Amino acid sequence: MQVTETLNEGLKRGYDIVITAAELEEKVNEKLVEAQPEIEMKGFRKGKVPMALLKKQFGQRLLGESMQEAVDGAMSKHFEDSGDRPALQPKVEMKNGEEWKEGDDVNVEMSYEALPEIPEVDLKSISLEKLVVKAADADVDEALANLAETAQxxxxxxxxxxxxxxxxxxxxxxxxxxxxxxxxxxxxxxxxxxxxxxxxxxxxxxxxxxxxxxxxxxxxxxxxxxxxxxxxxxxxxxxxxxxxxxxxxAAEINDELATKFGAEDLAALKTQVGERLEAEYAGASRQVQKRALLDALDAKVSFDLPPSLVDAEAGQIAHQLWHEENPEVEGHDHPEIKPTEEHTKLAERRVRLGLLLAELGQKAEVEVTDAEMTQAIMNQARQYPGQERQFFEFVQQNAQMQQQLRAPLFEDKVVDYVFELAEISDKEVSKDDLQKAVEALEDE
The missing domain is CATH 3.10.50.40 (Chitinase A; domain 3)
Incomplete structure (x- = not known):
């Protein structure tokens, strides 16, 4: 087998792979020898069918299998030896496919975009603010009034x-x-x-x-x-x-209302409401802190990006935004949507940060556990009342759907890992200040 490099430009790679006819024949013979003891054929005892007859009967099918295995093996060996990681599934074409006949060498052309080398980042040099909001008495009273309305x-x-x-x-x-x-x-x-x-x-x-x-x-x-x-x-x-x-x-705000919501008395309910509000504030604060972290990481790293990943992400962004602006169009029967320069710029940021977070997570051995995946699937399944089981089974059989659910879990775990290493200082702010910070994220 011979592998010749034909393209090495930026992240683009191209190779010619030649598998000789002798190599293919050897693989076919190995398969026949392996299968011979179990083969039965009319006129022959089990395991005694002549090799020539086996080759005539099964040779063509085994030749196709051997060809595929040889190509797959050559690709695997190339990636192992070169250390390259393809950004997307490599494109593989048989150059002499139309003219090829048994006894000829197989000439395959493989091309792909390699993932770039990700530079090291000193995570301890990152400084972030954590916005902290305490639940004020007025906020607790307002939440209690809303509860009273729901218990009207x-x-x-x-x-x-x-x-x-x-x-x-x-x-x-x-x-x-x-x-x-x-x-x-x-x-x-x-x-x-x-x-x-x-x-x-x-x-x-x-x-x-x-x-x-x-x-x-x-x-x-x-x-x-x-x-x-x-x-x-x-x-x-x-x-x-x-x-x-x-x-x-509206129900009266008293101990009776508290018991309706599972609390011992009004004081206990106020404590629960305060804790829930502060948990909501903490969730909003985390959004702001995560954006600040991504901005900091984006400013610290620069590397070549695989054009195919950027183009795919820009197309997805443009498509999603178009549907948000045209909610009446539910399907995909619409004019071609071409990404703008703004879409491409946003796509570059997303791809760069996605590759960086993936690298950080891999080096830190961050993993999404089966229990975390199960919980995520169950949370998603609740959006389909009465069909939870069917949704669960659908996800189990759909690798792409599993990846869509796993990706945000992985990203959040990597972000938490970076938070542990970064220098974070608490900053106590009002609820209104936090709200403005969250709204600013949506405007960007």
């Missing part, structure tokens, strides 16, 4: 009051299609919050303005895709008897 109750409105959006209407109802009642279309003393979307579209809107002790008919059409096929697309009339009209009332 309803109290009867004055007699004769009209129901408003957000009110609770207690009613009896019977639904009919073509004058006939249908299963599941009736209820008694049913509490319906107007505007909640609990009933089919158009139902709740028609109850705005009703009064207690009033009877009214609501006419609606079931959606064409309604889950009960015998009702889908049909018009129904619901005869409703309004028993009560109630207005929402």
């Amino acid at each position: 109750d309803f109290k009867a409105r004055r007699k004769g009051s009209k129901a408003k959006d957000g009110d609770q209407v207690v009613m009896d109802f019977v639904g009919k299609i073509d004058g006939e009642a249908f299963d599941g279309g009736a209820g008694e003393d049913f509490p319906l919050v107007l505007g909640s979307g609990q009933f089919i579209p158009g139902f709740e809107e028609q109850l705005v303005g009703v009064k207690a002790e009033e009877e009214t008919d609501v006419t609606v059409s079931f959606p064409e895709d309604y889950q009960a096929e015998h009702l889908a697309g049909k018009e129904a009339v619901f005869s409703c008897t309004i028993k009560e009209v109630k207005e929402p009332v």
